Amino acid sequence: MDGAAGVSQCPIAPGTQFTYNVTIPADQSGTFWYHAHSGVSRGDGLYGGLVIHAPAAKSTVRGLMSRARGDAQKFNYEKELLLLIGDWYHRPAKDVLAWYKLPGNFANEPVPDSLLVNGVGHFECSMAVPARPVDCIETLANTSFLDLDPDTAYRIRVVNTGALAGFSLVFDKENIDLIQVDSIDVKRSQQEDINSAGILFPGQRMDFAIRTSSQQESPSSMMIKLDQGCFKYINPALTPDQTFRIHYRSASISSAVQITTPEVRNHINLDDVPSSPSILQDLPPKAQQTQVAYTKIQKMARNHNIPEGYFNQSTWKPQNDPPVPLIGLPRQRWDANQFAFSTGPEAAWVDLVVNNLDEGPHPFHLHGHHFYILAVHESSYGWGSYNPFTDPYPPGLEPDTDSDPEAAPPDPEDPSFQPYNFSRAALRDTVQIPSRGYAVLRFRADNPGVWLFHCHILWHLATGMAMLIDVMGDPAGRVAHDVAMLAAAGGGLCPV
Numbered sequence: 097m098d099g100a101a102g103v104s105q106c107p108i109a110p111g112t113q114f115t116y117n118v119t120i121p122a123d124q125s126g127t128f129w130y131h132a133h134s135g136v137s138r139g140d141g142l143y144g145g146l147v148i149h150a151p152a153a154k155s156t157v158r159g160l161m162s163r164a165r166g167d168a169q170k171f172n173y174e175k176e177l178l179l180l181i182g183d184w185y186h187r188p189a190k191d192v193l194a195w196y197k198l199p200g201n202f203a204n205e206p207v208p209d210s211l212l213v214n215g216v217g218h219f220e221c222s223m224a225v226p227a228r229p230v231d232c233i234e235t236l237a238n239t240s241f242l243d244l245d246p247d248t249a250y251r252i253r254v255v256n257t258g259a260l261a262g263f264s265l266v267f268d269k270e271n272i273d274l275i276q277v278d279s280i281d282v283k284r285s286q287q288e289d290i291n292s293a294g295i296l297f298p299g300q301r302m303d304f305a306i307r308t309s310s311q312q313e314s315p316s317s318m319m320i321k322l323d324q325g326c327f328k329y330i331n332p333a334l335t336p337d338q339t340f341r342i343h344y345r346s347a348s349i350s351s352a353v354q355i356t357t358p359e360v361r362n363h364i365n366l367d368d369v370p371s372s373p374s375i376l377q378d379l380p381p382k383a384q385q386t387q388v389a390y391t392k393i394q395k396m397a398r399n400h401n402i403p404e405g406y407f408n409q410s411t412w413k414p415q416n417d418p419p420v421p422l423i424g425l426p427r428q429r430w431d432a433n434q435f436a437f438s439t440g441p442e443a444a445w446v447d448l449v450v451n452n453l454d455e456g457p458h459p460f461h462l463h464g465h466h467f468y469i470l471a472v473h474e475s476s477y478g479w480g481s482y483n484p485f486t487d488p489y490p491p492g493l494e495p496d497t498d499s500d501p502e503a504a505p506p507d508p509e510d511p512s513f514q515p516y517n518f519s520r521a522a523l524r525d526t527v528q529i530p531s532r533g534y535a536v537l538r539f540r541a542d543n544p545g546v547w548l549f550h551c552h553i554l555w556h557l558a559t560g561m562a563m564l565i566d567v568m569g570d571p572a573g574r575v576a577h578d579v580a581m582l583a584a585a586g587g588g589l590c591p592v
C-alpha cells in the first residue's frame with residue numbers, strides 16, 4: 097500500500113476515506129514521510145512526517161516512550177525534532193505546473209518563491225513580484241524557529257518535502273554528527289567540527305545528532321541554503337539563503353540580540369557518505385539480472401514542445417485505458433504509458449543502470465525497496481552513458497593505466513572482475529543522478545508488487561518522468577497479493 101495512483105490504487109476521491117494498512121518490517125526504522133501521489137497535490141502541502149522508532153533492544157518495553165530509547169542509546173541523544181523543509185510557491189501547484197508546460201517557457205523549471213519549515217516560513221512582503229501578488233501580513237519578526245533545551249543532545253530528523261530544490265543546512269554553533277540517510281545508518285565521520293550538511297534533494301531524509309550548550313554569549317542560528325544549481329532563471333521574490341534563530345529555553349540571551357549568518361566550518365557531502373560497514377556486508381559481488389534505462393525530458397514538435405519526461409520510449413501517466421490500477425491488470429492490458437522492467441518469480445539481486453541524458457540532474461526514488469548505489473557518474477562533455485552489455489568498463493571507473501603502464505588492465509571477462517568500490521556504496525531509496533551521467537543501483541527484488549521508479553522533482557514526475565519495476569514473485573502468491581491489494585484499493589475501475 098504505497099499510494100501510487102494508477103499503480104497500486106485509485107486516487108482517493110474527494111469526500112471519501114481510505115485506510116492504509118502497512119506492515120513495517122521488524123528491522124526497519126528511521127525517518128520517512130507520507131505525501132500525495134496523485135497529480136501535484138504534494139506541492140500544495142499534502143504531506144507529513146512518518147517516524148518509525150527502533151524497538152528497544154531489551155524486552156523491558158512498556159510503551160512508546162521507552163521504545164524510542166533503542167536508537168537514543170545507540171546514537172546517544174535525549175530528545176528529537178522533526179524538520180519538514182521544502183521550497184514553496186505562492187501559487188497553487190496546478191498553476192505552477194501549467195506554467196512549466198507552456199512551450200514558451202522552454203522546460204525551465206519554475207523557481208520557487210520561498211521555503212517552509214514545518215509548514216511556516218518568513219517572507220518579506222515587499223519582495224513579491226507584481227505578476228504574483230501575495231496576500232501578505234507584516235508581523236513583528238519572531239525568528240525563534242527552533243526552541244531547544246540547553247545542554248541537551250538532539251536527534252534532528254530532516255526531510256526535503258520540496259517540489260524542486262535541494263538544500264543544505266548550516267548551524268552557527270552546533271556540530272553535526274550524521275547518523276542516517278534515507279533511514280539507513282551511515283558510516284560515522286571521524287572529523288570534528290562539521291556544522292554543515294547537504295545537499296538534501298527532494299524525497300531524501302537525513303538524521304543527525306547535535307548537542308546544545310548553555311555557555312553562550314550570543315544566540316545560535318541555523319541557515320537553510322536552497323541549492324540554486326537547478327534554477328535556470330532568477331526569481332527576484334526568492335531569498336534562497338534563510339537564517340533562523342535557535343532559541344535556547346531558559347537562556348539569558350535577550351531576543352533583541354541579533355543572530356548572525358552562520359559560516360561553514362566543515363561540510364559533509366551526503367553523496368560521499370557510505371552506509372555503515374555492517375549494512376554493506378549484505379551486498380553481493382554480482383547481481384543476477386541487469387536492466388538499463390535511459391531518461392530525459394523531451395520537448396517534441398509532435399507534442400507542441402510541451403516538456404515530457406521519458407524513460408526509454410515511454411512517458412508515464414497513471415494507467416487509464418482501462419482505468420484500473422496496474423496491480424489488478426494483466427501485463428498485456430497495461431496502456432502505452434506503462435514502461436516496466438520485470439523480475440522473475442524468485443527473489444533476485446538486480447542491477448538497475450539509469451542513464452540520465454539531460455543537462456540537469458534528477459533525484460530518483462524507488463518504491464518498495466532500498467537500493468545500493470554502486471556508482472554515480474557525471475560527464476561534463478558528451479554523454480556519460482553506461483551500457484553494461486557493450487561497455488567493458490563503466491565510464492569514470494576505467495582502469496588507471498597511467499599509474500603503471502606496464503601492468504595489464506583488469507579483464508572485464510574475468511568472473512572475479514569488479515569495477516565498483518563496495519566500501520563506498522550507500523544503501524538509499526533516493527539517488528541524485530547528475531547531468532549527462534548514470535547511476536548503478538543494486539537491489540534485492542524481494543517485495544512482490546508493481547513499484548514506481550520516478551524523479552522526485554514534482555514537475556518532472558507530473559510530466560511523466562517515471563517507470564515501473566514489476567517484482568513478480570511467486571505467480572500464485574502474486575495473484576493472491578494483487579487481488580488483496582486491489583480489493584483494499586476499492587476494487588476495479590477508478591472513478592474518472
Ligand SMILES: [Cu+2]
Pocket residue numbers: 457458459551552553556557561
Ligand atoms: Cu527530474
